[in-house]
Amino acid sequence: xxxxxxxxxxxITGLACVxxxxxxxxxxxxxxxxxxxLGGKIRSESDGPFVFECGPDSxxxxxxxxxxxxxxxxxxxxxxxxxxxxxxxxxxxxxRLRRYPEGLLLMAPAKVIPFLLSDLVxxxxxxxxxxxxxxxRGDGAADESLGAFxxxxxxxxxxxxxxxxxxxxxxxxxxxxxxxxxxxxxxxEMERQHRSMMLGMRAAMRHRPPxxxxxxxxxxxxxxxxxxxxxxxxxxxxxxxxxxxxxxxVSRSPDGKWRVAVAGGELVRAxxxxxxxxxxxxxxxxxxxxxxxxxxxxxxxxxxxxxxNLVFPSAGFPRGYEGFGFLVDRREGKSLTGVTFTSNKYPGxxxxxxxxIRCYMGGFGRDSVVGKPDGELLDIVLGDxxxxxxxxxxxxxxxxxxxxxxxxxxxVGHIARLERMDARLQGHPGLLLAGSSFRGIGIPECVRSGSxxxxxxxxxxxxxxxxxxx
Numbered sequence: 001x002x003x004x005x006x007x008x009x010x011x012i013t014g015l016a017c018v019x020x021x022x023x024x025x026x027x028x029x030x031x032x033x034x035x036x037x038l039g040g041k042i043r044s045e046s047d048g049p050f051v052f053e054c055g056p057d058s059x060x061x062x063x064x065x066x067x068x069x070x071x072x073x074x075x076x077x078x079x080x081x082x083x084x085x086x087x088x089x090x091x092x093x094x095x096r097l098r099r100y101p102e103g104l105l106l107m108a109p110a111k112v113i114p115f116l117l118s119d120l121v122x123x124x125x126x127x128x129x130x131x132x133x134x135x136x137r138g139d140g141a142a143d144e145s146l147g148a149f150x151x152x153x154x155x156x157x158x159x160x161x162x163x164x165x166x167x168x169x170x171x172x173x174x175x176x177x178x179x180x181x182x183x184x185x186x187x188x189e190m191e192r193q194h195r196s197m198m199l200g201m202r203a204a205m206r207h208r209p210p211x212x213x214x215x216x217x218x219x220x221x222x223x224x225x226x227x228x229x230x231x232x233x234x235x236x237x238x239x240x241x242x243x244x245x246x247x248x249x250v251s252r253s254p255d256g257k258w259r260v261a262v263a264g265g266e267l268v269r270a271x272x273x274x275x276x277x278x279x280x281x282x283x284x285x286x287x288x289x290x291x292x293x294x295x296x297x298x299x300x301x302x303x304x305x306x307x308x309n310l311v312f313p314s315a316g317f318p319r320g321y322e323g324f325g326f327l328v329d330r331r332e333g334k335s336l337t338g339v340t341f342t343s344n345k346y347p348g349x350x351x352x353x354x355x356x357i358r359c360y361m362g363g364f365g366r367d368s369v370v371g372k373p374d375g376e377l378l379d380i381v382l383g384d385x386x387x388x389x390x391x392x393x394x395x396x397x398x399x400x401x402x403x404x405x406x407x408x409x410x411x412v413g414h415i416a417r418l419e420r421m422d423a424r425l426q427g428h429p430g431l432l433l434a435g436s437s438f439r440g441i442g443i444p445e446c447v448r449s450g451s452x453x454x455x456x457x458x459x460x461x462x463x464x465x466x467x468x469x470x
Contacts, residue, residue, distance in 0.1 A: 002028040005457055006260050006268055008247050008285070009033065009276035011040025012443060013435045015232045016069065016450030017274050018240060024458040030268065031236070032245045032260065038233055041406060042443070044224025047397055049351045051224045052309040054401035056443055057340065057358060058082075058218040058225070063444035065451065066228075067219070073231050078223065081216040083347050088323030091120060092334070092388050093161050097326055103205070107150060107163055107187060108132065110201040125157035133196050140192055145412050146183060147176035153197050165327035169338050171441065172303045172363040172407040182410035220346055228443075250275070250431075251289045256464070258430055272430040272464060274453045278302065279408060279437035293424040296417055300437055302405040304370040305362035308381050309342075309399040316393030317355040325357070326388070335361050335369050336384040354396070359385070364409055370402055408437040418469055425467035432456060438469045 005021055007014045010033030021029040037043075041055035059066045070079065090097040101118035103111025108129070116126060132153050138144065144152075150163040159175060167175045171183060180188055190200035221227045233241070246263040250273055253259050260268040275282050283297035325340040340358040343350035350356050359381050362370045369380065378398060385391040418438060425431060434449040436442070449470050456465040 002026060003271040003457075003462070004028045004030065004269065005272045005274065006258065006270035007031045007274045007276055008250070008260065009040070009281075009435070010035075010038040010241070010243070011276060011435070011446065012042055012229065012232075013040075013446040013450040013453075014274070014276035015039075015229065015236070016447045017276060017434065017454045018236055019069075019073075019232055020451045020454030021457065022236065022240070024454065026461075027457060029240055030270070031241045032247055032262070032268070033241065033243050034246045036243050038241070038243070039226060039229035041403065042225050042229050043401070044226035045399060046224070047399065050311060050354075050356065050397060051349070052399040053220075053225055053358070054307060054399070055403070056225060057342070058220045059443040061215055061217060061219055063440075063442070063448070065447040066444040067215070069232075069447050069451075070221075070228060073235060075221060075227065075231055078221045078227060079214075080220050080222050080346050080349065081214055082218050082324070082345050084216065086322040086344055090321070090323060090326035091161060091165060091329060092326055092332055093120070093329035095332075097321070097388065099323075104162065105201050105204070106166055106184070108154065108197045108201045110198075110205040112198075121157050121161050125155060125161070128155035129158050129198075131155075132198050135196070137191055137195050140188065143182075143412050143415060144180045144188075145176050146178045146180050147174070149180045149187065150175065153191075160331055161329055165329060165338070168330070168363050169327055169360070171410070172305050172337075173409050173411075174364050177364065177409065177411045179410050179412045179414045182414040220349075222349065225443075247285060249288055250285045252428065256430075270430075272432065272457050272460075274432045274434055274450075274457070276434045276450060276453070278406070278435065280405065282433055282437070290424060290428065293421060293428075296421045296424070297437075299417060300414075301364070301409045301411065303362065303364035303407040303409060304367035304402070304404045305360065305407055306370045306377065306400065306402045308359040308361070308378065308401075309397075310357050310359065310381075310395040311397040312355045312357070312391070312393055312395055314353050314355045318390050321389065328388075330366075334384045334388070335366075335380045336388070337361060337363055337366070339385075362403075363407075370404065374400055408441065422469055425469065428467035430464035431467040432465065432470055433468075434470045 005027050018029045018031050043054040045052050061067050089100045101114040109115035150159040194200035248261045251259050258270045258273045279297045279300040283294040287294040324345045327338045328334050338360045342356040342358050432453045434453040452470040
């Protein structure tokens with residue numbers, strides 16, 4: 001008799017999990033999703049000839065799991081690479097847009113000459129960053145924040161202009177709150193191996209594998225990222241997916257089976273349960289089953305963000321800003337945290353004569369703006385664009401979307417929290433927690449997490465897999 005697996009949450013983590021369970025065979029999966037729509041934060045909406053991304057607009061190929069799955073399910077021909085010619089990135093700092101120099105990798109320059117010739121930071125800051133070559137290693141024991149690490153290696157100005165804006169764009173977080181070990185453990189290891197981060201970055205550049213033909217660091221899908229969700233969904237039998245099914249709680253019965261309480265009084269019994277929802281939702285579902293575990297889950301904080309897609313006539317859009325977009329130094333007092341020049345980043349996806357940009361707002365400690373009314377939020381965006389780029393033409397189309405409490409914050413202490421949670425989960429065989437709240441954010445990490453949860457269920461065979469975070 002097939003073992004039943006209840007997967008709670010129909011985002012990309014849950015879909016990847018169910019897909020792998022079906023592939024593996026020998027189990028009976030059921031996917032429970034509270035809303036009518038699958039896909040979680042992946043959401044694309046069409047407006048005439050335009051496709052707007054409300055959630056993530058691309059995925060990282062250096063983490064291979066999403067790219068591999070897309071190829072596997074037949075999306076190879078839909079993959080779209082970024083512009084390989086016009087790929088500048090700018091930072092709005094000290095009153096104007098300044099180009100990030102070639103070879104600046106997240107935190108430190110791997111190429112010295114372009115960095116020295118750039119005006120991204122003043123000369124005093126460049127000299128302070130140069131001390132990285134002679135500074136000793138940190139002790140490596142404490143869970144250091146990203147901000148403290150960057151400040152120690154490179155100084156305050158580098159934190160604000162190089163590290164802060166990029167980390168805000170990736171994690172929607174505050175570098176002084178985010179854990180280095182949980183967000184970029186490779187930097188901690190780089191310091192351990194090379195002592196100097198700049199030396200480590202140069203070594204990483206030398207050993208970087210050559211890019212595959214037609215594959216760029218970030219890629220998207222023609223027709224929108226939601227094609228990924230739709231294509232996966234078509235591979236899952238209809239009777240496996242239960243939409244508009246609100247789960248109220250998860251508990252274990254005396255016979256070792258799991259009971260999933262559903263609104264309306266139904267109990268879904270399962271041999272294993274995969275929770276593929278955010279940590280705060282996990283906390284609510286497990287409050288009665290394990291209050292201690294629920295408390296740890298509730299301690300993971302989330303940030304709110306908003307995206308505003310704008311279409312302008314190209315003739316009325318300022319020229320001279322060729323590239324992928326810009327980030328904003330938080331000291332400049334703007335509400336925008338960054339802008340993607342969508343029509344340039346992904347050439348061929350925008351109808352001729354139009355320029356599409358995507359604006360970002362919010363983030364940890366800056367998310368009060370997300371709750372403002374649509375009209376006020378749009379006025380703020382257009383005001384910042386006018387100030388930063390000189391945009392005066394009104395947009396032809398607007399698509400605004402909010403994501404309240406949707407971006408998990410891997411704060412200092414996150415790794416220790418995961419260890420405590422894993423220890424508690426050992427007492428709950430058959431219970432797996434997956435998704436972006438724990439060991440990695442972004443579409444590839446969600447695919448990895450969901451697939452790993454399925455692997456552990458299948459590998460256990462007739463037994464219950466050990467309870468764990470994946």
